[in-house]
Structure formats: structure tokens, C-alpha cells
Amino acid sequence: MTISKDRNGSELTIALEGRLDTTTAPELAEEIKSLDGVEKLKFDIEKLEYISSAGLRVLLSAQKVMNKQGSMVVKNASESIKEIFEVTGFDGILTVE
């Protein structure tokens, strides 16, 4: 999986490409450990092909942090990933655009 970060002041965009699964989820968890000063966090997952339970847990932990310090949106999700968000109850927790 490729993780690209683009910081603009208090806005951080993280673009994910590939598969977010048990193997790659720890990499993303590492990347989002320091969200200091981030008020708007955007995940661009247009090129994310697959997300597993472990990946979903990382998104959930990011949302927990951003609930305190700003906002988080998940953008450009494919239909299959949107469906995963829906069936796991994430659509009521995350802002999916």
C-alpha cells in the first residue's frame, strides 16, 4: 500500500492506494500517530482497492482523535468500500463524501 501525506497548515490529506489489510494497517496506524495541530483530516481513498477489519479499526481510531480536535472526512470511496462502511455501521460514525 502507498500512503501519501499532504499537509497544508492545519489541514492534512492522506491518500491511500492499494490494500489496507492486516499487513498494511500498522503502517497507516504509525502515520496517524501524530496528528498534532491537525484540525481537518481528509482521507482520499480513490485508489484504495480493499479495506479489511484491521484497516477499518485504524480509520476508527483516527476518527476518535479527530472528534476531539477537529473534523475528518473520507472522500472518493469506491462503491464496494462505501458498502463496507454501510454494513459495518461506519457510515454513522465517519463522514463519507
Place this chain on the structure above:
Amino acid sequence: MAIVRGITNHVFCTVMKKRGANALRHLDEVSRRAVSASEETLLKILKDNADTEYGKKYDFAGISSIDEYRKKVPFSNYDDYAPYIERMINNDEEDLITSYPVRHYALSSGSVGVPKHIPVTQATLDNYAIYGASILFGVMDEYFRNTTGKSYKDGFCLNTIEAPPMVTENGIPKGPISGTCMRVFADHLLSFMTSPAELVFPTESMDSKYLKLRFALANRKVTCMTSAFMTSLVDLMTWLESNWEEMCDDIEKGVIGESVMISPELRRKFESMFEPDPKRADELREEFKKGFDEIVIRIWPDFQWLGAIGTGGFSQYTQKMRKYTGRNVPYSFLNYAASESLMAVARRTGEDGFVLLPDGGFYEFIPADADDDETTLTIDQLEEGKDYEIVVTNLSGFYRYRIKDVVRVKGFYNESPMVSFLYRKNQMISIAGEKTNEEALRWTIERFQDETGLLITDYSVYADTDSKPGRYVLLMEPDKEIDESKLQEYRDVAEKLLGQANPSFGQKIMNGTLGKTKLCITQQETYMLYRDVMIMKGVSQNQLKPVRAIDTPMKEKFFFNLIETETE
């Protein structure tokens, strides 16, 4: 400061040991005359509540024996009390189902949608204080005196129980009952626990796993852990496995990590409680680097005991926790309780049979295999090894309440039966009358692990009635990736074992009434994700029980969309 905390800790431990010894003495005494105590408890409940609306309706005043009680008062369920409870909460009405003052409403985890509000009176809270809390210290004190000749050492407790302050419309505290007893200690928590009151009674959401561990790891003198359910402790240790490096860095610097979710006010307050501690950080790093087997006793050399509900459906988690603590640390599995009643307690460490409390309520029993489910037995009529549905008359206004739990009598402690929870009746799965219960499933998974060498983190079952003929779908999450070429073999083993656990199932597979079982392997961390989502949605972690039956459309959608691989 440390000296003062050491002294208050010693005082607290001494007081709790004394209270624990009193609780044991009381239980031993009352269990010796359990049959008469049980009847006395019922007659007192009826007398005290004769003038309530419910008491008048069923003529409690005219009842003078167990037989009359059975004849005059019908079985009940929550719906029978809901209109009364609504009036109690909305209009502050008293003397409807109980004459005792209601001090709390327990929110039951057993329902979906609107949670049940179970009234909890002072009498029930007193019962919890003795049998839900104090007795644990007595059991452990007794264990150490018997095995080492002296009591356990003073020290601090890593506790995961939380009780967020919530109140009903009429201002009475509500929430899970498990944390309620700790409210009386709110100002003195740090005398015994590693977590300060703000973590135990949280008023805001925060990164509680990190924070609980942050306080506990900074403290060398952690001697025990307590939790409502073993799942919380396993989740905590699993989290630590992935995050120990940052944790050690923060201990070294005496800070709370910048990415940790916590309000600025609490961060300031908590950070003022830490000093930079590079020595402790190094000690911890050295141990974490060696791996997590028996990590608990390596990072806390004085660690001595653990208390959490860990039998029945939680046994997978107990097995996992053993990896972290080692086999020699004594565990108490606490009690057999529900929001409606604390029914039985662990009298000794490691036992999965709980001593029924003859003065904690009045209990009747319906044999699980009886055709007639109207006739109940009393404790003197129970037989060892037999299974019974338990019917509860509690100290808080529920009478002959069918809680739907089936228990097995494991033996007797004096006159009191020792019971273990087997399954909840409404969680039984049955497609063609084969009635597979949670216990059969649990037995199957235990044997499955032995036969295949796999360690199953969690598991569930689903009744697939869309396929023809209907079939079982077993969902399992192994602790590591499995060899997919062995999937069919694993399915066959699980199906064979389930047929042994429930011969009716086996027979129906043989004669084709049921279709071949399907085995689904869930993605890693799926069950943990489910718990995370439920907590995010406001469910208390004290109440999150393992998902054994996929019995709602929500669970169905959740789990079946997170499958890694499956048989045909």
C-alpha cells in the same frame, strides 16, 4: 506523596481484606442453612413489598409459603414491569413494584433498541458491595494464606471497569451496575487503583486504553487486575503489544503522547501527576523487547492475582489472557450476575461453579429438559450435573422473572448449589428442532482447537435458513492466518464435534435434514472491530458480551461482509 499513597494503600488493602473475610464468613454461614435462608429471603421480600401496587395485585400479604407464592404469582418478563418503571422514572411514583428506595437503574445489555431500565434498590447495592466487590479480596486473601502461609502483598489494581455518570429523567443514576459500587470510593480510588476517578467515571470520550495503561505502567507496584469481562483485559494487552514503544517514550518524558485523545484540561491534570521516569521506561522496554508471553509478571514483579468474568463464552479470552500473565497467577471469575440480580459468586480461585446466594434473592429452577416449563424446583430439589432455567425474584421489584438463563449445577457448597452459566434460552439456535445452545458451541470450539492446533480468538454461529436444506454457518477468527487448503478439513472437524456436542444436530446432518455446515473465517481483528464500533456508538464496554449467535440483521451484515475465506 509516594509515602502517603503507600500508607493509604496499605490501609485500603487491610480494610478490603477484612471486609473480604467478613463476606466469606457470611457466605459460609448462610450457605450452611441455604434452604431455610432462601425461604426466609422470599418471605421477607413479600412482606416488605406487600403494599406495593404489584404486591396488592398478587396478594403478597396473603402468601406464607413458597408453594402459595408459586400458585399466586405468575412468571414475569421485562414487559410486565415496563409500564411501572416508566411511571417510576417519568412521574417519580413510588411503591409500584418495590417499597425499597431505588438508587440506580441498570441499563441491560440484553436488549436491542431502547435499553431496559432495571431498578436497583439499596438492598441490591448492599448485596453487590459484599458479593460483587468485597468477597473477591477475601477469596484472594484466603488463597494466598492457604498456598503461601501469608496474605497477598499490598499494591495497586489495574481496573478497566468504567461507570460514566448518567442519570434518568428523575435524576437517579443509571448505567451498567458493575461500576456503581465504586462510586463510594470515588475520592479514594488512587489509594488502590492505578486509574484516577476521571478515568473510572469518565464524563468525556478519551483514549482510555492508552490512559489506563499509562497510569498502570508508570506504577511498579501493580499487584492485580480487575475487569467486568476478560475481553477488556485482553483488548488492553493486545493494544499494548502494538503501542509499547510510544508508551515507553511518554513514560521516559513524563508526558501523555501528543496524539492521545484527551481534553486539554484533563491532559494538564494527568500530566501533573507524572514525573519523567527514564529508568522505568528502560525497564519496560527491555521486557517488551523479549515478547509478550508472561509480560504481566515481568513488568510488574509483584503481580499476584486477576479478577474478571472469564468462564463460559469468555473462556477464549481467559486462555489468551493466560499468555500474558502465565499459568501460575490465580484468577477469580468473580460471579454469575445479570442486571437483574447478582445470583452467585466464585468462592474459590479458578472455579467456574459459582455459589448461589441464598440471601441475594429467591431462585426457582425449571429443569432444562422438562416438557412442563411451569413447574419450578427449589434449591433443595436440584441435582448435581443437571441443567435448569433459573427464575429470579430479586431485591429490586422483579418477581418470578424469567431471565432466560440456563445454568448447570456443578455441585454444592454446603447447602447452596454451585452453578455455572450455560446459555441464554433465546440465544439457542435451531433450524429443524435440533436446539444447539451456547455450551455445545463452546465445547465444539474447545475440542476443535485441540484437534486442529488452531487458536480461535472468537467465534459465532448463524442459522442459514435461505439455503435448502437449512444449514449452520460457523464463523471463526483464528489468531493467525490459516492454510486455506485445510479449510474443508477444518469444517469437517467442527461439524463432527458439533454433532457430538449436540447429537440431534449430528443426526440431522446424517439424515440430510440439515445441509452441510459452512465454515467462514473472518478477517483478523473483526471481533475487536465489532467491539470498537459498539463502544463508538455508546455501548458500555462493561456490557459487551461475545457475539455467539448472529441473530440480528445488523450482526449479519457486519460479520458476513468481513469474511476472509469460506467453504462452499
